[in-house]
Amino acid sequence: MENVTGGSPLPVCNDSELMLALGSGNGTEPRCAPPADYYFFRDLYVVLPVIYSVICAVGLTGNTAVIYVILKAPKMKTVTNMFILNLAIADDLFTLVLPISIAEHLLRYWPFGEVLCKIILSVDHYNIFSSIYFLTVMSVDRYLVVLATVRSKRMPYRTYRAAKTASLCVWLLVVVIVAPFTVFAGVFVSPDRAARKSCVLSFPSPEGSWFKASRIYTLVLGFAIPVSTICILYTAMLYRLRNMRLNSNAKALDKAKKKVTLMVFVVLAVCLFCWTPFHLSTIVALTTDLSNTPLLIGISYFIASLSYANSCLNPFLYAFLDHSFRKAFRKMLECRPA
Incomplete structure (x- = not known):
């Protein structure tokens, strides 16, 4: 690329100069020529930040409303809603720290220190594991309800208190699973002239093997095991319902139980839609050696944004699929005279 004045060609920007060009936008005369994909990265x-900000605003508002409704409305204190409450807390926790990730993206470096780096990366991984594990517990609960209905039995052990205990166990399990990521999270200083700080997972040598092990760890514990469990439960659930209609004189599930089961199934389907590409990209990263082209980087950011979007979609699903939620939302939004 030649200078606009017709002089000698400008040297191509190195990484630090490119980051400064992306972050400044002050109209100063360029000292180097950007690479061919510069404008792609500038648009990105x-x-x-716009996409992340929308996810943050919508997710924080929606999930906070869900938390408020379940805690304030006496009729909302059910077993299923206890799991939904914890799911909303997990999503709210992630959206609360998303502005820090936006700030890091805009600044192009990490200015917040070691402790906050560990917190942010830990919460980011809580988001990966907590949603799918709470949905797994909800699927187990739905299976037990269907099983008890088919057998015309009561479930005295299925109480709000038992749901609290199960939720606490899920949180403890997620904390244990995420603990290795908390240990390895830290601030990395680039060795170039810019000495740019980044909040990353800093693995010991050999870093490549540790990185692959962490991806396999996330894939197995955050996707393969819980999703397999959920698929087995729903297959067994559908099989029992089919047999009940064909071979039994037992009554069908009542309307309310059907609606709750449908809501759990839809929330699960949306979660899998948002997170499956993320885990499939892990398989691709482990089995292939792709170069970082602009197209690949754009796809990876789209996949990350899709997984983040799951944190703001659930409140809309509750509002559309659950009449009690809609009723409680309306009461919450009513303008009552003093």
Whole structure:
């Protein structure tokens, strides 16, 4: 690329100069020529914070409303809603720290220190594991309800208190699973002239093997095991319902139980839709050696945004699929005279 004045060609920007060009936008005379994909990264630099900000605003508002409704409305204190409450807390926790990730993206470096780096990366991984594990517990609960209905039995052990205990166990399990990521999270200082700080997972040598092990760890514990469990439960549930209609004189599930089961199934389907590409990308990363082209980087950011979007979709699903939620939301939004 030649200078606009017709002089000698400008040297191509190195990484640090490119980051400064992306972050400044002050109209100063360029000292180097950007690479061919510079404008792609410039657009990405602007678009991603907008997408993340929308996810943050919608997710924080929706999940906070869900938490408020379940805690304030006496009729909302059910076993299923206890799991939904914890799911909303997990999503709210992630959206609360998302602005820090936006700030890091805009600044192009990490200015917040070691402790906050560990917290942010830990919460990011809580988001990966907590949603799918709470949905697994909800699927187990739905299976037990269907099983008890088919057998015309009561479930005295299925109480709100038992749901609290199960939720606490899920949180403890997620904390244990995420603990290795908390240990390895830290601030990395680049060795170039810019000495740019980044909040990353800093693995010991050999880093490549540790990185692959961490991806396999996340894939197995955050996707393969819980999703397999959920698929087995729903297959068994559908099989029992089919046999009940064909071979039994037992009554069908009542309307309310059907609606709750449908809601859990839809929330699960949306979760899998948002998170499956993320875990499939892990398989691709482990089995292939792809170069970082602009197209690949754009796809990876789209996949990350899709997984983040799951944190703001659930409140809309509750509002559309659960009449009691809609009723409680309306009461919450009513303007009552003093």
